[in-house]
Each structure stands twice: as structure tokens, then as C-alpha cells.
Amino acid sequence: MANLEPEAEVTRQIYEEYKNGFMTEEAFQRLIEKQTLSSESAILISDALGKILIVRNIGSTVEMQDFGEYYRAEMQNVLRGQTVENNDLELLNGETAVSVGIPVRDTDGNVTGGILIIKQIKRIQSAFNQLNNVLTGTIFAILPVVMLLVAFSTNRLSKPLHDMSNAAIEMSKGRFNVRANEKASGEIGILARALNTLCDNLAQTIYQLQSEKRQLNQLLSSFTDGVAAIDNIGCLTHYNPALMKMFGAVEVKVPMDLVPDATIWEMFREVYDSLEPASMHYSLPNERALWITIVPVTDEAGECTGVVGLFKDVTDLERLEKTRRDYVANVSHELRTPLTAVRGLLEPLSDGMITDEETKQRYYRIMLREVIRLSRLITDMLELSRLQSGTxxxxxxxxxxxxxxxxxxxxxxxxxxxxxxxxxxxxxxxxxxxxxxxxxxxxxxxxxxxxxxxxxxxxxxxxxxxxxxxxxxxxxxxxxxxxxxxxxxxxxxxxxxxxxxxxxxxxxxxxxxxxxxxxxxxxxxxxxxxxxxxxxxxxxxxxxxxxxxxxxxxxxxxxxxxxxxxxxxxxxxxxxxxxxxxxxxxxxxxxxxxxx
Structure with missing residues (x-):
């Protein structure tokens, strides 16, 4: 049925402007009359006590006596601040009507009056019938044109969508040079531009990932130490040529066979389970030594996502350390030999045990020879040190x-x-x-x-x-x-x-x-x-x-x-x-x- 609330709201706004002094009574009466003529409705306006201030029935067949009792009952509800609506109002003349009532409030929200609008259903039905006839004729008149327009619009809509679908399929195959047609108007064009932007961003992201992967491979290849990384399911994901060289692998068909010793992989698993770094010394069959350091890799939540192992060839370091120890031992021995000889000769001389002058002179010659030997040793050591220092x-x-x-x-x-x-x-x-x-x-x-x-x-x-x-x-x-x-x-x-x-x-x-x-x-x-x-x-x-x-x-x-x-x-x-x-x-x- 008809919705009279908008009409009631318009009437209330006109009435409030009149009450607030924004228009004259003559202008107010003229606007109300114009509204009743255009809507063919009866309009009643009362004050806060229920006294009818304005009644307009122009253009309506509804007589005031037809709803006198209804007015008194419904207006009381309106003056209580309620909005009332009745879609099946029976008039005294036997006809039915619809009505709506709304309160009028001041700036403080207090009810200062009410507005009641009544309209016969037959008027509404007549208007609907006229509108229906007009619409039916219009539909039959424009239906062929509409069908042609629909077919044309459907084709215009489906073709860019089909093109975008093909473009999306090509993009899924990695062909990011494909572009959707952005010339289409409206949402289709916006969607095409969004798809192309998505394609550009995806291509840039993939390029960056590939670039980072190349950099990672170059970095791993440049390492002189071996590197091996496994993921959270124990698969070898990264390794470098240095690791292959350490274990004598020319090519790797089965990644896990690169490191043939299961002991090393067991340590990888222990580090993954414990989240604690570990190290071990490992000897290769070719008499080379490795120092293996294994550390876990965790995400932001602290969950282990993999393990990385660093294989460092310490053969030369161990040999250098052995050489250093041997050097210290040799120096100590070479210094101790002449010093021991000199001490062995000085002690009996200082104790007065040697009284024979010829024996003393022989001891002195031996001590002099050992001191010269010691001096020559120190001189040679200093000379060698200077040469090796690079100065x-x-x-x-x-x-x-x-x-x-x-x-x-x-x-x-x-x-x-x-x-x-x-x-x-x-x-x-x-x-x-x-x-x-x-x-x-x-x-x-x-x-x-x-x-x-x-x-x-x-x-x-x-x-x-x-x-x-x-x-x-x-x-x-x-x-x-x-x-x-x-x-x-x-x-x-x-x-x-x-x-x-x-x-x-x-x-x-x-x-x-x-x-x-x-x-x-x-x-x-x-x-x-x-x-x-x-x-x-x-x-x-x-x-x-x-x-x-x-x-x-x-x-x-x-x-x-x-x-x-x-x-x-x-x-x-x-x-x-x-x-x-x-x-x-x-x-x-x-x-x-x-x-x-």
C-alpha cells in the first residue's frame, strides 16, 4: 500500500517553518492547499491539546465526518509522541483508506502538535492501475529495443571479461607481458586496470624473488666454507660448490647423498628438535679435517623452520697450530741445549771443583762456543722473524x-x-x-x-x-x-x-x-x-x-x-x-x- 510518511514529513516541515515565523500564514495555507491537491489526501493539524488548527480536504472525497471518531483516537496516540499508521481504515461511507500520523516537536523534543494524513485506497488503486497500464504499454513498445540493447551490452560486457579471463590464465603460466583491455568503461575498465596492476606487481615480486635467489646462490658459491640447509621436513634445500668439493661430489643426483655420513644428518635433526646450536669435529677420508657448526632457523613465532650447517675446513689451521707448537718446542730445545751446557760447566767452576788451569780454559772455550751458538741462534730467529713480518x-x-x-x-x-x-x-x-x-x-x-x-x-x-x-x-x-x-x-x-x-x-x-x-x-x-x-x-x-x-x-x-x-x-x-x-x-x- 501507499507510504504516506514522506508526505507527512513534508507537511510537518512546512508547519514547523510556519510556526517558527519563516513564512506568512497566507504562504502556509497556499502550500498546504497545493499539497492536498497534488496528493488528493485529507490533512489535519492539531495543537498539543488535540484542538484542530487546520483541516484541508481539497481534492479528496473523504469527508471530515467520515473519520471523526478515528481522529480523536489516533490523534491522542500522536500527541503522546507516537507515529501511527493504518493501512485498513474503514470510513463511515463504507470505503477504505490508509492513514499516517506523526507528532510535531519543538527544539527541546517536546510534542507541540500532531499531523494526520488520510487517503482513500481506491484513489491509490486507481493511480496504480493507470501507472500499470502505462508501464505495460511502454514495456511492449520498447521490449525489442531493450532486447537489442541487452544483447549488445551483454556482448560488450562478456568480451572484456572473456579477455580478462584469458589474460589471467596466461599470467598463471608466468607470461606477465599479457595485458587486459583497459579501454572498457565503468567497472570492467577498473577491473582490467586492477588486473594489469596486479600482474605488474606480481611480475615485480617474482623478479625480486628471482634476483634474491640469484644473489643467495652467488653468495653461497663465493663461500670458501661449505653450507648446507634443510627445511622442517628434513629435505636438503641449499648447498654450495664448496661443500661438494669437500665431499668429492662432481654432481648431485640425490641431495641427501651429498653428505654420506648419517651421523652429520642425525646432528642436524637433534638441532632441529632441541633448537640449540651444536658443533662437531669431522675427519674426511682424504685426511682433511672439518669443523661443523649447526644452528636452527626460527620464524617470528619461535618455531623452527629449518637448520643450517657451516662446514669449515680446518686442516690448514690445525697444521698451523701443530707447526706453532713444534716451533715453540724446537726453540725451547735449541735454547735449552747451549744453556744446559753452559750451566753444566759453570756450576763446577763456581763451586771451586775445577782447580786445574788447563781444564778451566777448556771449560771457558766450550762455554764461549755455546754462547756464540746461542747468540747465532737468536740472531737467526730475529732475522727470520723480520723477513716473515713483511717489514x-x-x-x-x-x-x-x-x-x-x-x-x-x-x-x-x-x-x-x-x-x-x-x-x-x-x-x-x-x-x-x-x-x-x-x-x-x-x-x-x-x-x-x-x-x-x-x-x-x-x-x-x-x-x-x-x-x-x-x-x-x-x-x-x-x-x-x-x-x-x-x-x-x-x-x-x-x-x-x-x-x-x-x-x-x-x-x-x-x-x-x-x-x-x-x-x-x-x-x-x-x-x-x-x-x-x-x-x-x-x-x-x-x-x-x-x-x-x-x-x-x-x-x-x-x-x-x-x-x-x-x-x-x-x-x-x-x-x-x-x-x-x-x-x-x-x-x-x-x-x-x-x-x-
Whole structure:
């Protein structure tokens, strides 16, 4: 049925404006009359006491006496502040009507009156019938046009939706260059733009994830330590080439087989269950040692999402630690030997037990020899330490190598004669050398001292030099001593290393280590060849002097030991790159080697 509340609200607003002085009574009466004419309704307005102030029945067949009793009953409810509505009001003339009543309130919310609007149903029904006839005719008239429009609109709507569906399918396959048509109007166009934006964001996210994955793989590949990660179900998700190399894997078909020892995976599981990091020492079959550190990976809620293991090759560290311990032990032993000898001689002297002057002098000579030995040991240790520290610089310049070798031989002729050793010099035509003269002379002294020490009476030592095919001169010191055991050749340049007991006692065991450090600093090579029972040859290289431009400045180069054996002998070689030089102009003959 008809809803009269809007009409009642309009009437109340007109009445309130009239009461509040916003319009004249004439304007108010005119508006009420206009409303009753347009709506064909009866309008009653009363004050707070129920007195009818305004009655308008113009344009309506409803007579006031038809609802007198109804007015008194319903208006009382309205004046109580209620909104009343009746859709089946029976009038005195037998007809039915609908009514609605609403209260009128002041600014404080107090009821100051009421409005009651009544309208016959037949009027409403008549209006509905007229509207229905008009609508029916209109529908039949425009139905063909509407169907055409619907078909056209459906096609316009379904095609972009179909295109977006295809675009979404292509995007799900990873083809993010597909785009939905954004030219459609309304919500379809908005949806297409949203889909394209989603596609762009998804493509950017996937690109970032792929980029992060590449960076992670590059980071893992750059690690020298092995890395392995498992997820929460125990599957190996990440590993790097370093881990493959440690376990000798060329390719990995079954990831968990990369680490064949189940003990390691059991520790991974224990860390996952306990959420506590763990470490273990593990020995590989190839005599290498690993230190494995395993830590859990947790999310924000503290739940374990996986485990990461770091495999660190500690073989070199353990060897270095062993070398350090051996070095300390060797130093202690080498220092204790002369100190013990000196103490053993001083105690009887200080106690007055030795009274014979000749015996005293012999004790003094022995103590002096041991003190000299101790001093030489300390000097060699300090020299080796300086060379290994990297603070020593090589003063490289043009050197008359032939003259240096001749002078060095001359300095050792007397000692060789006293030992009954023949000291020879065999030189091919050689150019000047570009090297540190003092260091080369020190190197020759070390090798000659070593040769003198291990060459028996009647033997010979030969100093030689010859050009090589490249830009180097090969210098050698060869003796006819007892030679070196093949298994000792790889250790010959180690600190405090000494060969078998058949060699005469003496020396500090540091000379050849110092020689190796000097050669390394010069950026040259040194190696040894020896045949047991026949003799030993030490060889080292120096750079040829090329032009009048000579070098003066620090020299340093790394080196790697290479070993080779042939027949009854063996060879140990240091190789390195040429060191950079600071070039100055200097005459090649302006410095001669110092006499020793």
C-alpha cells in the first residue's frame, strides 16, 4: 500500500517553518492547499491539546465526518509522541483508506502538535492501475529495443571479461607481458586496470624473488666454507660448490647423498628438535679435517623452520697450530741445549771443583762456543722473524754477479782449505743481475756454510752460474757430501729441520728457512736436488739486468712450493711472479760487492 510518511514529513516541515515565523500564514495555507491537491489526501493539524488548527480536504472525497471518531483516537496516540499508521481504515461511507500520523516537536523534543494524513485506497488503486497500464504499454513498445540493447551490452560486457579471463590464465603460466583491455568503461575498465596492476606487481615480486635467489646462490658459491640447509621436513634445500668439493661430489643426483655420513644428518635433526646450536669435529677420508657448526632457523613465532650447517675446513689451521707448537718446542730445545751446557760447566767452576788451569780454559772455550751458538741462534730467529713480518725491503739495483761470486769464493778459500775441501767456481758468461746485492751475498753465505758443514774432508764445493732461456740467471752451490734422504727434501726449508744423525752436529736449523724467505722476498725461485751418497745442489734464480734503468725499492712476492723427483734425486722449487720495481737511472758499474 501507499507510504504516506514522506508526505507527512513534508507537511510537518512546512508547519514547523510556519510556526517558527519563516513564512506568512497566507504562504502556509497556499502550500498546504497545493499539497492536498497534488496528493488528493485529507490533512489535519492539531495543537498539543488535540484542538484542530487546520483541516484541508481539497481534492479528496473523504469527508471530515467520515473519520471523526478515528481522529480523536489516533490523534491522542500522536500527541503522546507516537507515529501511527493504518493501512485498513474503514470510513463511515463504507470505503477504505490508509492513514499516517506523526507528532510535531519543538527544539527541546517536546510534542507541540500532531499531523494526520488520510487517503482513500481506491484513489491509490486507481493511480496504480493507470501507472500499470502505462508501464505495460511502454514495456511492449520498447521490449525489442531493450532486447537489442541487452544483447549488445551483454556482448560488450562478456568480451572484456572473456579477455580478462584469458589474460589471467596466461599470467598463471608466468607470461606477465599479457595485458587486459583497459579501454572498457565503468567497472570492467577498473577491473582490467586492477588486473594489469596486479600482474605488474606480481611480475615485480617474482623478479625480486628471482634476483634474491640469484644473489643467495652467488653468495653461497663465493663461500670458501661449505653450507648446507634443510627445511622442517628434513629435505636438503641449499648447498654450495664448496661443500661438494669437500665431499668429492662432481654432481648431485640425490641431495641427501651429498653428505654420506648419517651421523652429520642425525646432528642436524637433534638441532632441529632441541633448537640449540651444536658443533662437531669431522675427519674426511682424504685426511682433511672439518669443523661443523649447526644452528636452527626460527620464524617470528619461535618455531623452527629449518637448520643450517657451516662446514669449515680446518686442516690448514690445525697444521698451523701443530707447526706453532713444534716451533715453540724446537726453540725451547735449541735454547735449552747451549744453556744446559753452559750451566753444566759453570756450576763446577763456581763451586771451586775445577782447580786445574788447563781444564778451566777448556771449560771457558766450550762455554764461549755455546754462547756464540746461542747468540747465532737468536740472531737467526730475529732475522727470520723480520723477513716473515713483511717489514724488510729489498734494495734492488744492477749487480755485477760474476764479481760477487768471485769475491764470495775468495772469502771462503781459507776455511775450505782448513777443512780439506776444494772450493771451485764454474761460471758461464753471465750479464749483470737486477737484484739486492747484500741479500744475494747473504744467500750465498748460507748455502756455502751449509755445504761446508755437510761436505767431508777431501770433498769439493762448486759455485756456478749460467743464463737460462728466459730473463733469469741460475746460481748454484753444489757439494759432494752425503746427500739428503728423498723423504727429507720436502721439509728441507722448514724451520729447525735437520737431516739424519750422520751429519755433524752444529748449526741452528734456520739458515735454509732464511734463504727461502730471502728468495721469496726477491720474487725468485729456489730448489734443491740431491742424490743420497753423492751430494746436494741448491739452485736459485736472479733476474737479468736488461738496460741502464735499474730498480730501487721494496720487493715482495708470494711463492708456492713445487716438488719433482728424478732417478735417485729430488727437487723442490719456489715459484712466484716478478715483483714491481721503482725505476731510477744509474750506471751499472757504480757499486761493487762488499768484501767478506
Amino acid at each position: 724488510e725491503h729489498m734494495e734492488v739495483h744492477a749487480v755485477n754477479l760474476e764479481e760477487l761470486l768471485q769475491d764470495t769464493r775468495q772469502n771462503y778459500l781459507n776455511e775450505a782449505a782448513q777443512r780439506g775441501i776444494q772450493l771451485n767456481l764454474e761460471l758461464d758468461p753471465i750479464p749483470f743481475a737486477m737484484t739486492d746485492e747484500d741479500r744475494v751475498e747473504q744467500l750465498l753465505v748460507i748455502l756455502l756454510d751449509n755445504a761446508m758443514h755437510y761436505t767431508p774432508e777431501g770433498g769439493s764445493i762448486t759455485i756456478g752460474a749460467a743464463q737460462t732461456a728466459g730473463d733469469r740467471i741460475l746460481v748454484s752451490v753444489t757439494d759432494t757430501g752425503c746427500g739428503i734422504e728423498p723423504e727429507d727434501l720436502s721439509h728441507i726449508f722448514e724451520r729447525f729441520f735437520k737431516t739424519d744423525k750422520s751429519r755433524r752436529e752444529g748449526g741452528t736449523g734456520l739458515g735454509l728457512s732464511i734463504a727461502k724467505q730471502i728468495v721469496d722476498k726477491l720474487g725468485e725461485n729456489i730448489f734443491v736436488e740431491s742424490s743420497l751418497g753423492e751430494g746436494t745442489s741448491f739452485h736459485f734464480t736472479v733476474k737479468k739486468y736488461i738496460s741502464n734503468a735499474i730498480a730501487l725499492g721494496p720487493v715482495g712476492a708470494g711463492a708456492v712450493i713445487e716438488q719433482d723427483s728424478a732417478q735417485n734425486g729430488a727437487k723442490q722449487e719456489r715459484s712466484s711472479q716478478d715483483a714491481p720495481y721503482e725505476v731510477i737511472q744509474r750506471k751499472p758499474h757504480d757499486k761493487k760487492p762488499k768484501k767478506r
